[in-house]
Amino acid sequence: MRSLPTLLRTSFGASRPGARSYKAFRAPPIFTSVSTNSQNRMASSQASVFGLQDPSLIKFQGFIDGKWVDAKSGEKIVVTNPATDEELGTIPEMGVDETKEAIEAAKNAFPAWSRTTAKHRHDLLVKFFQLMQQHHEDLSRLITLENGKALADAKGENAYSASFFEWFAGEAVRIYGEQIPSAFPGTRNIVIKQPIGVVAILTPWNFPSAMITRKLGAALAAGCTAVIKPPPEAPFSALALAELSIRAGIPPGVINMVTTQKHVVDVGRELCESHIVRKVTFTGSTPVAKTLYKMAASTLKKISLEAGGNAPFIVFDDANIDEAVDAAVVCKFRGSGQTCVCANRIYVQSGVYAEFTSRLAERVAAFKLGNGLEEGVTHGPLIHRRALEKVERHVNDAVEKGAQVLVGGKAIPNSSFFIPTVLSDVPRDALINTEETFGPLAAITKFETEDEVIRLANDTDVGLAGYFFSRDVGRAWRVAEKLEVGMVGANTGFISQASIPFGGIKESGLGREGGHGISEYMNEKLITFGGLGW
Structure with a gap:
């Protein structure tokens, strides 16, 4: 049998019988070898396999109420590099109990966080953005290791990911209300905008960092707290963001992360049906989006879906x-x-x-x-x-x-x-x-x-x-x-x-992210003042 490097070199330009070319060209021998030797897997506890300048960005635990935690069951999920089949490490196989704890932590953190000034949230998001820039090389490398995309693509994703924190820092200080002319003498109609509450964020593996920040940036800017379920295939970028949130000064309970693979349906149901969670935002396939939509309907919570x-x-x-x-x-x-x-x-x-x-x-x-x-x-x-x-x-x-x-x-x-x-x-x-x-x-x-x-x-x-x-x-x-x-x-x-309204129509989903997406994380409240004597 030919070696894998040989297959890579010889297969790329090959045509099936009967294929024709519109213009002659020859594909050069341009491939690198791909190791699939599972015997070379590193122990999950050895962060050195990542080769980061700052190994403290690598976390092998979930994140609840400002603490790094394991699953109550002790179960683990093995995460591998799709390019080499090498084991990168393990993360906790969490379930409904841990999800409820994360929701409770977000609920408890919400009153104080929602009362912070827009300027305060702006400053923390700017600091978060700067930390992502500071650790650009490490965060990009993490994306490549767990997702497999070329490093140049990963660097583009990290820059894109960080840009949402920069964008929504600006949006935080531009949350405007309005006065509406009244039909009744002596009254005034005022509309204010308030954070919706605890938000559930469910994200895919193809952009393990950017699909979180596009949602989390808006949620934090609005004054919401969050429970995040990152993808089990590529969780380390998400956990690195949790670590940077601590360094940025985000208080405990504002951001929580529950990692799961085996219990994903039960965790998703808990996030959608919980009376505490007031919004669910999801990026992924259309069939899963429809399932989550049905679950969330049980509590009539606000939902954003970016589907296929x-x-x-x-x-x-x-x-x-x-x-x-x-x-x-x-x-x-x-x-x-x-x-x-x-x-x-x-x-x-x-x-x-x-x-x-x-x-x-x-x-x-x-x-x-x-x-x-x-x-x-x-x-x-x-x-x-x-x-x-x-x-x-x-x-x-x-x-x-x-x-x-x-x-x-x-x-x-x-x-x-x-x-x-x-x-x-x-x-x-x-x-x-x-x-x-x-x-x-x-x-x-x-x-x-x-x-x-x-x-x-x-x-x-x-x-x-x-x-x-x-x-x-x-x-x-x-x-x-x-x-x-x-x-x-x-x-x-x-x-x-970051600045555009991102989303689709028909069965590609509901709502918009980026751009003015902060409105997806807020409620409008009418206050009619009477007895003003005017």
């Missing part, structure tokens, strides 16, 4: 092809395709189809696959084998229906790596056009007219993000308005930033 996407990426004949290819590389393959706003369905008009497809394939063939901490690596593994199997299923389905493999198309045996892939001639009934892949697979379908591609783009139950490229100003406005999504990238494939 199936983003169209449209290239019209009049597009700037250089810009469109650059954007497709970022938009489709960032984080090895494991982002909710990734391009999932790529539609290219017939006049530029061959050129765009050929040039994208050349770019993808130049990617460097491997351990994200190694020099020059551009793309890492998928989070686990189940994710890899879904990508494989989508590729096989498309090929069986007539698609051609231009680059990649294969998994690396005995690993979580799937070679970044470009498919051409993808039929409209392929699974990838109806399901979110969440992997490094660019599937390209040809179209002829604007009306046709709008129908194709909107033919889905979800609507998170959409992208298109055209130099026609009239078309730009038409398409942007007709796409049934919450966010549109017109001539850009990168839309994520």
Whole structure:
């Protein structure tokens, strides 16, 4: 059997029988080796496996009421590096009892925290932001170790993650009320905004830091306290944030973290059905979002859901092809395709189809696959084998229906790596056009007219993000308005930033985060003053 490094070098540019290329190119031998030797796993208690400049950022316990705690049962969850299968450490397998303690701690901390001044919360969030900048290298390395993304991607995530604390520090001091004209003489209507209370935050593994800060920054700025359930696949970034919250001066009980894997359903139910928790915010798949929505309905609590996407990426004949290819590389393959706003369905008009497809394939063939901490690596593994199997299923389905493999198309045996892939001639009934892949697979379908591609783009139950490229100003406005999504990238494939209202429509969720998302964590209260004698 050939070695894994050999497979990496020889498999990337391989095509399946019958595949054709629109332009000749040769993929260079550009891969690094990936160790899967489980015998080399480090002991869970040895923080040296992380190689951080500040090892005290690494925590192997949950965080409740300002204290680092283990599970009452003594059970542990093993966390591994998806690139190497090396054990990084263990975290507590907590359950309902610990969740109730965390909720109670948040409840007890809420009265004092909610009465702090907006300026005080602003200053603490600024300090939190500065600490994330100060520990940028360590926090980025943590993300790569537990998530697998390339270090450059991880550094981008940490900067993005920290930006939410900076943004919401500014929002904290701009929580304005209003006076409303009264219909009755001698009365005044005043509207004030108050923090909603204890917030439950449930986050995914694909952005283990940023998906927390986007929610937590708004909650803290509003004056809320929080119970966070971080992802068991990538918990160390979250726990490092808890450590930095102590250094920033956030009081005990304001931030709590419950780690779980086996009891995730019971913990989720407790957070959703608790009468103490007044808001649930979640990022993840649409099926889980629907389950949480049903649970939260039992107490009619406020809820924000950022669920799955199936983003169209449209290239019209009049597009700037250089810009469109650059954007497709970022938009489709960032984080090895494991982002909710990734391009999932790529539609290219017939006049530029061959050129765009050929040039994208050349770019993808130049990617460097491997351990994200190694020099020059551009793309890492998928989070686990189940994710890899879904990508494989989508590729096989498309090929069986007539698609051609231009680059990649294969998994690396005995690993979580799937070679970044470009498919051409993808039929409209392929699974990838109806399901979110969440992997490094660019599937390209040809179209002829604007009306046709709008129908194709909107033919889905979800609507998170959409992208298109055209130099026609009239078309730009038409398409942007007709796409049934919450966010549109017109001539850009990168839309994520702290200042925007992030969220979708249809079954992609409810509410908005970032931007003015602080309102999701506040109640409006009317106070009508009478007897003023005016």
